[in-house]
Amino acid sequence: MSTRIAVVGAGWWSTTVHLPALRADQGIDVVAVVDSAPRRCELAVKQFGIPAWYSSVDDLLAAETIDGIIIATPHHTHAPLVEKCLAAGVNVLVEKPLAMTAEEAWRVVAAERAGSARVVVGQTYQFAACARAVRVAVREQIGDLVCINAEFSSTTDFLFASEGATPEEVDQPGRPHASTYSDPATGGGQGYTQLSHLLGGVVWATGRQAIEVSAFMENQTYRVDVVDALAFRLDGGALGVASSTGTTPQGVPVRHTVRFHGSEGVVEWDMLAGSFWVFRRGGAISRVENPVDRAAYGASRVAVEFARIIEGAADNPAPADVAAASIALIEAAYAASRTGARIAVPQGDLRS
Ligand SMILES: NC(=O)c1ccc[n+]([C@@H]2O[C@H](COP(=O)([O-])OP(=O)(O)OC[C@H]3O[C@@H](n4cnc5c(N)ncnc54)[C@H](O)[C@@H]3O)[C@@H](O)[C@H]2O)c1
Known part of the structure; x- marks a missing residue:
């Protein structure tokens, strides 16, 4: 059936x-x-x-x-x-x-x-072939987590530029609705649109929630943030920085990477390439590549994988508690950038 x-x-x-x-x-x-x-x-x-x-x-x-x-x-x-x-x-x-x-x-x-x-x-x-292995490497192969460097650049500023939906756009579903990304009230901006990917990946891999954050965000000429820089502390004590800009010009390569620094080594996850390195104390190096028969950026797998999860034929790689912990950090980062204060991140029941 x-x-x-x-x-x-x-x-x-x-x-x-x-x-x-x-x-x-x-x-x-x-x-x-x-x-x-x-x-x-x-x-x-x-x-x-x-x-x-x-x-x-x-x-x-x-x-x-x-x-x-x-x-x-x-x-x-x-x-x-x-x-x-x-x-x-x-x-x-x-x-x-x-x-x-x-x-x-x-x-x-x-x-x-x-x-x-x-x-x-x-x-x-998190639907990439390597995502589960990244998580194992971060949690089991690099000792105690010490520091995170995360970067997400994208060509998304055009999404933030619009001032409101026009009747013509309703007739063009192949283009985003103008108000979807450009209005602070509807959750527009680089934080909700793109940091959500990056910080979801951080929580997914570490199983840690941020407990406090400081942040700067720039809107440039837009009504929403387009350049974001965060410094945060995770539970367990590791410190992290995350930067995300939507200003990468067309034709310039973007980067979606996270480096997880541990007491015994480093995991470097290239989220866009679907691959990662593990560097360990003493010089041991290993690398996991994206399988050749699978798109590294697997956007079109997500809906089909959802059906497999419903059928019980696949595990859920993107559970709600991981996303919730990343949203808590993003919401607190917005508050930190508005107030200039260091903001405590509310803690939830993260099990994944
Ligand atoms: N995973 C990814 O990499 C990725 C990439 C692009 C977009 N997205 C996400 O996809 C979502 C949609 O983005 P989009 O670019 O397609 O936006 P869009 O503006 O093109 O489409 C959104 C549609 O939702 C409709 N809508 C609004 N409120 C509704 C409601 N209450 N009930 C039913 N329909 C409603 C609008 O009329 C519009 O047609 C966003 O969350 C966006 O962040 C994810």
């Missing part, structure tokens, strides 16, 4: 990545698409041959029996939509960021733990 999936948000990411990947998989039945803009639903239904569309998750849940829902909507809508799905007992893949605040994010974790439906977060880099 096919796994029945519905997609919420018929925008750029869904129509260019998730829906093509789902439609290419014989074991998956895309039963419906949902978007608050009916025109986007009509276009997606036509393009991907989907039998039904709805303009709200409530209407979807009332009308269809579904195994999993994929949420790819603006950031501020994520946590409330996930909670609706969990209340209905439906598994969810929610795009990053899981939520806007620590309080929302840990509430989602608690709701998931209280029921049987699972939450998978669209932390693309």
Whole structure:
């Protein structure tokens, strides 16, 4: 029997990545698409041959029996939509960021733990072939964690430039909705958009939460942050720095890397290449490459992997508690940059 999936948000990411990947998989039945803009639903239904569309998750849940829902909507809508799905007992893949605040994010974790439906977060880099091995290397091969250097550069400033959605854009689901990334109220900016990937990876690998953070963020000419620099302390005492800029010019290589420094060695994870090095005291070096038959940046694997997780055929590489701990750090970093103060990061029940 096919796994029945519905997609919420018929925008750029869904129509260019998730829906093509789902439609290419014989074991998956895309039963419906949902978007608050009916025109986007009509276009997606036509393009991907989907039998039904709805303009709200409530209407979807009332009308269809579904195994999993994929949420790819603006950031501020994520946590409330996930909670609706969990209340209905439906598994969810929610795009990053899981939520806007620590309080929302840990509430989602608690709701998931209280029921049987699972939450998978669209932390693309954690779906890489090497991600589990990175985690083992960081936790078991380099001694006590001492320091983290994390960098995420991207060409995302164009996303932050828009001033509001125009009617023409509603007719172009292949382009992001203008307000999705450019409005502080909807969770726009480099922190929620990109640091969420980087810091999700840090929490995933270490199993540690940040306990305090200082931060600088620059908006340049935008209404949201485009350049972010954080210094933080993890539980257990390790210190970390993370920088992220959305200003990399087109054609210039971007970097998505984390170096984990331990008392006995260093792990260097190239998130974009899907590979990592382990350097150990005494000179031992090992390297894990991305398999040649698998895309290093596996964005189109995420939705299909979600179906496999629902079927019980795969483990969840992007659990909600990891995402929640990274959101807590991001929210605190925004507060630190606004106030100039060092901010305590609220702690949650991180088990992954
Ligand atoms: N994992 C990745 O690497 C990656 C890459 C790109 C985007 N994303 C994420 O995907 C998500 C969507 O981004 P996008 O670029 O496709 O945005 P988009 O603006 O193109 O699409 C969002 C769609 O959601 C619809 N929408 C808004 N509120 C809704 C609601 N309450 N119910 C139903 N539909 C609603 C909008 O009408 C719009 O069509 C974001 O979370 C973004 O960060 C992830």
